[in-house]
Amino acid sequence: xxxxxxxxxxxxxxxxxxxxxxxxxxxxxxxxxxxxxxxxxxxxxxxxxxxxxxxxxxxxxxxxxxxxxxxxxxxxxxxxxxxxxxxxxxxxxxxxxxxxxxxxxxxxxxxxxxxxxxxxxxxxxxxxxxxxxxxxxxxxxxxxxxxxxxxxxxxxxxxxxxxxxxxxxxxxxxxxxxxxxxxxxxxxxxxxxxxxxxxxxxxxxxxxxxxxxxxxxxxxxxxxxxxxxxxxxxxxxxxxxxxxxxxxxxx
Numbered sequence: 001x002x003x004x005x006x007x008x009x010x011x012x013x014x015x016x017x018x019x020x021x022x023x024x025x026x027x028x029x030x031x032x033x034x035x036x037x038x039x040x041x042x043x044x045x046x047x048x049x050x051x052x053x054x055x056x057x058x059x060x061x062x063x064x065x066x067x068x069x070x071x072x073x074x075x076x077x078x079x080x081x082x083x084x085x086x087x088x089x090x091x092x093x094x095x096x097x098x099x100x101x102x103x104x105x106x107x108x109x110x111x112x113x114x115x116x117x118x119x120x121x122x123x124x125x126x127x128x129x130x131x132x133x134x135x136x137x138x139x140x141x142x143x144x145x146x147x148x149x150x151x152x153x154x155x156x157x158x159x160x161x162x163x164x165x166x167x168x169x170x171x172x173x174x175x176x177x178x179x180x181x182x183x184x185x186x187x188x189x190x191x192x193x194x195x196x197x198x199x200x201x202x203x204x205x206x207x208x209x210x211x212x213x214x215x216x217x218x219x220x221x222x223x224x225x226x227x228x229x230x231x232x233x234x235x236x237x238x239x240x241x242x243x244x245x246x247x248x249x250x251x
Contacts, residue, residue, distance in 0.1 A: 002029060002038065003038040004040075005039075009041075010040075010046070013063070013065075014063070016062060017059055021134070026052065032055065033054060035052050045071040046143065047068060048068075049065035049067075072141055073101050077195040077196070078239060078243055079196065079198070080104070080198050081105075081197060085114075085232045090125075096136075097239055098132075098142065099142075100243050101142065102146045106152070107148070107152075109154070111154075111206075111209075130145075130147075154206070155213070163217070170217070170218050171196065171219060171242075172211060173199065173224065174221040182223065182241050198239065200235040200238065
């Protein structure tokens with residue numbers, strides 16, 4: 001059954017207009033009045049059956065049916081802070097990270113970042129990445145849409161209020177000597193983490209100074225092994241390891 005994100009209050013028997021993006025998708029799929037769809041608000045594990053009741057030229061009306069809780073997220077929330085890769089690779093990273101169950105993504109500009117954004121261009125990119133995350137959730141069956149945070153420099157993030165609060169594990173992808181394997185680093189700190197925050201660099205990785213600043217902020221250096229992966233591949237590999245192991249982390 002086709003799934004659509006609807007960022008509004010959903011309740012059985014409610015009649016509502018679908019958001020513009022979902023309405024366009026319904027029309028592209030050539031659905032008709034009487035057809036059944038699934039709606040989710042992106043903020044909870046709930047999803048709702050719904051029936052299309054009217055198709056306009058640019059709008060779609062539905063009646064909401066029964067709801068149910070259908071949790072599909074990792075047992076431990078994993079948040080990704082990533083130095084943005086160039087070109088369209090960030091779109092791909094957001095899409096695949098959403099499919100893997102990431103809880104949020106913090107795009108970062110670092111010393112070696114190729115992609116430099118600010119002002120309106122940055123806002124538009126973040127809005128675009130949020131729409132990519134929504135579409136990925138609709139496709140993969142996730143009910144919680146990851147938040148794409150406003151773009152920041154790494155220095156701003158490490159020093160600012162957006163920095164993850166104490167209580168979770170903080171891991172830094174690094175090739176430096178002495179870095180622990182990702183799964184070992186994830187299981188080597190507190191027994192009941194509120195979340196895991198994973199920091200990964202852009203093409204060329206983080207500079208030594210940036211790594212030192214992250215470690216000073218409480219991040220533990222973690223490694224994916226001796227091979228040097230592309231920026232987006234490394235971030236997604238670590239995310240896959242963390243989301244798969246989250247249910248079995250020490251408790």
